[in-house]
Amino acid sequence: MSLSRLPFRIPVAASRLCLRCFSSGPQKQDDALLSILGGSSAARGPSPTQRAGGSLATRLAREAGLDRPTQTREMLESERRSQFQRQIYRKWQPGDVYSPQDLSGTEQKKWKTGRKKPQSDAFDVLGINPVQEYKNFTMMSEYMTETGRIKHSNDTGLRPKNQRKIAKAIRRAIGLGLMPSVHRHPLVLKKSSPTRFL
Amino acid sequence: MAVRRQSLSPTANLLRNSRLFALPNPLPRPNVGETYGAGITRASDTATLPYPTHQAIATTKSSLARGDWGLKRPLPARSRLLQVSDPVLRVKQLDTIEHVTDFDSASDHVRTRQKWEELGVPMMKGLTQMRDTDLTGTAPAGAFEVRDDTTSYDTPIGLDEAGLYLKALKDNKKNNSPAAKQFRPFSPPPVDAAVHNSRRWKHDGPWLPGMNAEDFTAYLGKQISRRREEFHSCLHEFVKNEIHTTRQLAASKSGEVAPLEAEEAEKWHEQKSREWGQISKQDIQAGIEALRKETANNPLGSKLVTKLIMPFLRLPTIKFKYTAYAEDASNRDIDQYQFDQESAPLSTHPSAGLGYLRTKAYIANHPILGPQSAPSPVPARVVQPRTTSRGKEVYARLGVGGFVANDQFRSTDTTSTNRHNISNARDVETIDIDTVGGKKVLVQPMFGSVTNDGRIHIKLKRSTGAEIQVARGELDDKPPMRENFDADPLKNLSSFGKSGVKELDESSARAKQLSSFLEQMRPEKEAKGSPAQGFPGVADALR
Numbered sequence: 065m066s067l068s069r070l071p072f073r074i075p076v077a078a079s080r081l082c083l084r085c086f087s088s089g090p091q092k093q094d095d096a097l098l099s100i101l102g103g104s105s106a107a108r109g110p111s112p113t114q115r116a117g118g119s120l121a122t123r124l125a126r127e128a129g130l131d132r133p134t135q136t137r138e139m140l141e142s143e144r145r146s147q148f149q150r151q152i153y154r155k156w157q158p159g160d161v162y163s164p165q166d167l168s169g170t171e172q173k174k175w176k177t178g179r180k181k182p183q184s185d186a187f188d189v190l191g192i193n194p195v196q197e198y199k200n201f202t203m204m205s206e207y208m209t210e211t212g213r214i215k216h217s218n219d220t221g222l223r224p225k226n227q228r229k230i231a232k233a234i235r236r237a238i239g240l241g242l243m244p245s246v247h248r249h250p251l252v253l254k255k256s257s258p259t260r261f262l
Numbered sequence: 263m264a265v266r267r268q269s270l271s272p273t274a275n276l277l278r279n280s281r282l283f284a285l286p287n288p289l290p291r292p293n294v295g296e297t298y299g300a301g302i303t304r305a306s307d308t309a310t311l312p313y314p315t316h317q318a319i320a321t322t323k324s325s326l327a328r329g330d331w332g333l334k335r336p337l338p339a340r341s342r343l344l345q346v347s348d349p350v351l352r353v354k355q356l357d358t359i360e361h362v363t364d365f366d367s368a369s370d371h372v373r374t375r376q377k378w379e380e381l382g383v384p385m386m387k388g389l390t391q392m393r394d395t396d397l398t399g400t401a402p403a404g405a406f407e408v409r410d411d412t413t414s415y416d417t418p419i420g421l422d423e424a425g426l427y428l429k430a431l432k433d434n435k436k437n438n439s440p441a442a443k444q445f446r447p448f449s450p451p452p453v454d455a456a457v458h459n460s461r462r463w464k465h466d467g468p469w470l471p472g473m474n475a476e477d478f479t480a481y482l483g484k485q486i487s488r489r490r491e492e493f494h495s496c497l498h499e500f501v502k503n504e505i506h507t508t509r510q511l512a513a514s515k516s517g518e519v520a521p522l523e524a525e526e527a528e529k530w531h532e533q534k535s536r537e538w539g540q541i542s543k544q545d546i547q548a549g550i551e552a553l554r555k556e557t558a559n560n561p562l563g564s565k566l567v568t569k570l571i572m573p574f575l576r577l578p579t580i581k582f583k584y585t586a587y588a589e590d591a592s593n594r595d596i597d598q599y600q601f602d603q604e605s606a607p608l609s610t611h612p613s614a615g616l617g618y619l620r621t622k623a624y625i626a627n628h629p630i631l632g633p634q635s636a637p638s639p640v641p642a643r644v645v646q647p648r649t650t651s652r653g654k655e656v657y658a659r660l661g662v663g664g665f666v667a668n669d670q671f672r673s674t675d676t677t678s679t680n681r682h683n684i685s686n687a688r689d690v691e692t693i694d695i696d697t698v699g700g701k702k703v704l705v706q707p708m709f710g711s712v713t714n715d716g717r718i719h720i721k722l723k724r725s726t727g728a729e730i731q732v733a734r735g736e737l738d739d740k741p742p743m744r745e746n747f748d749a750d751p752l753k754n755l756s757s758f759g760k761s762g763v764k765e766l767d768e769s770s771a772r773a774k775q776l777s778s779f780l781e782q783m784r785p786e787k788e789a790k791g792s793p794a795q796g797f798p799g800v801a802d803a804l805r
Contacts, residue, residue: 148695149651153304155296156646156659158392159717160666163310163370167645171306178302183293 182221187230194226198233199242201249208234212246281319281332285353289315292716310370313614313716316352318368333363343367374664378616378710381640381663382624383720385613386709387461392668392719402709403461404620405612413464415576420462423453428496428573435499445539447506463608466576471601486575493574500570501549502541509538578607606714614712622709628732638733639704639725647701648673649692658690660722662707667720670705704730 153175156162165171187194197203207215207230214234217227237243247253270278277283292312295305321331326349329336334357343349343366352368387410388402403410412420421429427450434448468481513534520527557564562580572579583602626637645666646659657668669690688694694701704725711719731737 142692145693145695146651149649149693152646152651152693154306154309155650155652156666158657158659158666158668159312159713159719160294161310161312161371161374161664161718162645162661162666163373163664165308165370166310171309174306174308175304178298178304180302183303 181219185221185223185226187222187226194230195233195236198236198240201237201243202252204230204234204237204243205248205252208248210248212238212244212248282334282356285317285319285356288317289313291315312718314352314368314371316354316368318350318352318372320348320350335363337363337365370664375616377663378665381707382619382622382637383617383707384619384622384709385616386711387612388709388721389711389713389719391721392711402711406618406620410461410463410612412462415466422573424569424573426451426453427569431496431499431503434503435495438499445502445506445541447503447510447539463610463612465578465607467578469578469607470580472606489574493570496570496574497550497553498546501546501553505541505545505549506538513538579605581605608712608714609716610712612712614710614716614718616710616718630737631732634729634732636706636725636727636729639706639729641702642667642705642722644690644694644701644703647690647693660690660703660705662705662720662722665710665718665720667707667722670722670724704733 151169151172153172154166155175194203207220209215214231217224220227220230222230234243238245243249292315293305294309294311295303297303319331325331326344327339329339329344331337331351333353337344337351339345343351346369348369350368350372351365353363353365355364358364385405386402387405391402405411409419414420415425418426430448430451434446438446468477470478473481518534520530553564553566557566561567562582571577581602583600625633625635628634640662642660642662644658645661646655648655648658654673656672659666660669661667673691690701690703706723706725708721708723710721713719
């Protein structure tokens with residue numbers, strides 16, 4: 065404990081000495097000049113009279129420099145703060161409306177993970193009928209997992225009608241033997257990077 | 263005269279008075295998520311929406327006790343949503359397949375509106391002042407200014423310059439019968455810039471940049487094609503007038519002047535105007551082609567679009583966003599032609615239905631102190647400090663009455679936080695985890711504005727000054743105190759005369775003896791050299 069405190073104490077002591085360091089001879093000046101400032105209320109910072117209060121222990125602690133913000137203490141403090149900060153996931157925008165429920169932990173958790181769900185039905189946007197695309201294994205591969213299962217509409221973002229149609233098209237393609245049932249089409253696997261379908 | 267309610271059939275009356283009939287269709291759900299680059303959205307399906315989409319309903323105490331909400335079936339009184347002091351509901355579905363009425367609490371937006379009413383803040387058209395760099399300094403216009411709030415196209419105040427021009431053109435077309443060969447021109451009507459700069463919020467025509475392809479095709483096919491004939495006649499009239507004006511101008515430029523005699527001048531004018539008014543079909547065709555060419559070069563600024571098409575279709579003004587000096591400016595043409603979404607017309611009334619207050623120029627009155635220069639400040643929750651978990655924001659977000667708004671002050675330091683850049687600054691810089699209930703700052707909301715996507719932005723000013731003390735109830739009439747000020751700076755000078763050297767400061771007993779001895783030896787009449795009390799040590803110097 066004492067060892068670790070030493071490096072922090074030295075600069076403080078040095079700064080105190082500095083006031084007297086200008087004369088090389090024995091100490092000739094007392095603190096008369098500085099004591100003028102001490103008694104004045106114009107001096108900034110807490111006055112020594114206020115500091116005198118408190119028990120012996122607090123005074124000793126003060127002398128040891130425990131009330132001064134040290135670098136480690138600031139780092140600890142900011143670490144503690146960032147632990148709380150890390151649990152806040154929602155990024156507020158001006159114009160948002162909040163009620164007490166929006167500031168709760170359960171609501172914050174919902175903002176933690178991002179969903180990849182498309183917001184609009186891709187087939188409606190493009191004007192394509194999915195059933196007729198059963199030969200298009202590249203398109204089919206978008207709507208199945210890497211083990212060959214048809215993706216849920218929660219993930220595909222299709223409306224029920226198009227979800228049924230794409231499921232039909234995938235089943236048809238597998239049934240016709242155009243596409244493997246347990247993994248994506250080999251040509252798709254070969255051409256695409258592993259992160260393509262994540 | 264409107265149909266009187268009593269004259270309607272009893273069934274119609276019953277329907278009109280029923281909740282079933284009074285509930286409007288809900289608005290589409292706005293997006294409350296954040297979208298990131300790869301199409302990932304972070305969103306919550308239970309988060310409060312930026313504006314209410316469903317009608318909120320309430321009921322009387324006696325009906326509440328019976329569960330009667332005026333709906334198809336009574337609502338269960340044991341629902342926790344109804345066991346509050348003032349329940350308000352929104353009906354999600356009147357009837358489901360399970361024979362239940364699906365309802366939810368509407369207190370989020372109802373209470374927010376009540377809080378807004380309590381704030382006493384006007385809604386204004388001041389979105390330019392919400393931007394980061396607002397150099398205008400002009401006061402925002404209120405939401406209920408006559409000029410901005412006119413929605414009719416029939417009154418002259420509802421028309422802007424182009425609209426007035428088109429109106430004059432149509433009137434002139436009526437005067438010029440199609441049978442007559444002679445074209446009589448018209449002069450554009452006088453425009454008062456103060457009156458006719460109509461900034462209407464509601465337009466008959468659609469906002470074209472906001473339409474998708476399907477809507478646009480439908481608009482072209484169904485609405486515009488029907489008005490083709492009407493537009494052609496307007497276009498011909500416009501071109502004729504243009505040709506007439508050009509000829510007139512050319513004549514005056516070539517130095518043809520009317521004779522001085524009044525009779526002769528009249529005759530000359532008649533002859534000339536007959537000459538100018540002879541407009542052939544070829545001339546008109548050439549004029550139309552010239553207009554088309556101009557439009558192809560400059561679509562939005564051309565005469566054809568600004569003077570004819572915009573007022574004819576009653577479209578809102580379309581502007582390109584000026585991106586030449588933008589941070590992410592690119593040289594591709596397609597990027598430079600972006601429509602300015604900020605100038606898109608509002609989807610609601612500029613007040614957003616939040617209040618009818620026209621201005622904040624009212625004086626708050628205090629029961630003891632009287633009229634106050636600043637109204638009582640509003641505590642605003644620091645919803646999001648500047649330092650977030652993902653970096654630093656320019657503005658802290660403050661929550662005022664349920665709305666999230668930008669802080670008044672922006673931070674210039676947006677470097678990311680890391681180990682070496684720990685900021686321990688307080689105020690709104692970092693999250694306050696010590697204050698119970700979170701940090702709050704006192705602010706003065708100046709005004710609110712609604713964007714075209716229905717969000718309410720509030721302009722905030724930090725509250726500093728006497729209104730804080732008044733709000734806290736610190737009404738003591740204290741004289742002002744100067745801080746860090748010393749009334750008597752010389753009071754510690756008593757110890758000044760000392761040399762600081764111990765031996766010289768007569769601290770030794772022998773020196774004191776010697777000094778007192780010398781004092782006794784001194785004759786009484788030579789007292790003029792003795793200093794006043796309070797300056798010890800000076801005596802020695804004077805001696």
